[in-house]
Amino acid sequence: MSMQRPRPPRKNPLARTTAPLLPPATRSRAAHGLTRAAARGEFALHTCTGCGTVSYPAREACPKCLSDLVVAPVARGGTVLSITTIEISGEPYFRRLAPARQALIALDCGPTIVAEARPDCVAGMRIRASLQLDKAGQPVIYARPENGDPESDTDPHWRELVADPLHRRCLITDGRNPVTLPLAKALLGAGAAKVVVGISERWKPFADAGKLEALGAVELVDLDLADERSVAGLASDYAAKTDILVHNALHLRPGSLFSGGEVLKARDAMEVSYFGALRLAQHFGPVMRSRGADGDNSAAAWVNVLSIFAHLSWPGFAAYAATQAASLSFSQALRAEMRGSGVRVLDVFSGPMEIDWLEHLPPPKVQPAAVAHEIVAALKGGEEERWVGDVAKDFRDRFSANPKEIERDLWRQ
Incomplete structure (x- = not known):
């Protein structure tokens, strides 16, 4: 980049945090x-x-x-x-x-x-x-x-119009998500100063741990989104140092409403995806909101990585679709809470990804690296909504035109 901004100096901890101000917000319905x-x-x-x-x-x-x-x-x-x-x-x-x-x-x-x-x-x-x-x-x-x-x-x-990762400090909440490694690379490639990656139950084998640490400006930390103390402990150390938070928790299990153990699957998925997001909001949200106008060191964005099935249930993955719908509702509420701060809330909707749990689905499917690329592009563009892949974009257009048609189409899958 021929005219890249130099890295801003560290903020004086004794200096007052600038209070967020907003431009005039009155608009007509048209x-x-x-x-x-x-x-x-x-x-x-x-x-x-x-x-x-x-x-x-x-x-x-x-x-x-x-x-x-x-x-x-x-x-x-x-x-x-x-x-x-x-x-x-x-x-x-x-x-x-x-x-x-x-x-x-x-x-x-x-x-x-x-x-x-x-x-x-x-x-x-x-x-x-x-x-x-x-x-x-x-x-x-x-x-x-x-x-x-x-x-x-x-x-x-x-x-002021974008959430460019350049010189920002980022937190990715689920290190085991296949999107995390390419996303960390993409954020660092876009100039991020540091990427912190949360990992639950670090005693379990984690193939990408070495690859993440090899990137240099990546720090692995303990984070169990289902544990209030774990989230609170991380927030006490990192909430004031997080400019971009990416909530990408993934708990994907197949099963219809009539499947055995579906209640347990739904509970586990909700604990990580929805209640995990709620815990993050309670401990990170107020601090990020207070830092929305803190100059070049300000908080910039909260990213929720969601599925297109947040909009419409997927019969073969009923519990997963329900948690995604709850997460979308959470995202809308979070955007309203952040409205006075200028912190962007970005929803990234992906079609089925190329991961083990979805290997039985036919193509086209989305590569995790493509999702990572689109997240960074959306941050640089200052967007609130990004649809990743041909399946997601086709779903968006068809759902907008006739949601009942696409609902019936999903019955056949």
């Missing part, structure tokens, strides 16, 4: 049509169903023919018409980030917009626009040079 696109890293604007006109800002009806509007993907390109530098703002949040650059941009898809601009944008330049979620979780448009290096951002305004 404007929230852009929120889903921003959460998924897509660029979409309101488009007329009658004449095809693309409009911005959000409106209730087409400004040309008064037909209905739908949010649809549009071209990201545009040309900067002018640049304005705002030296001081009446909003306390923006006063911390002054100066700010605002660009008037003619988008290729039609409308002329005002957007935040990277410092190297100038009048007449071709730009690439993106929809981002700001610290308040609301959609905003950010512009960067069309041919610029996407990895060279030193703009503090951009860093």
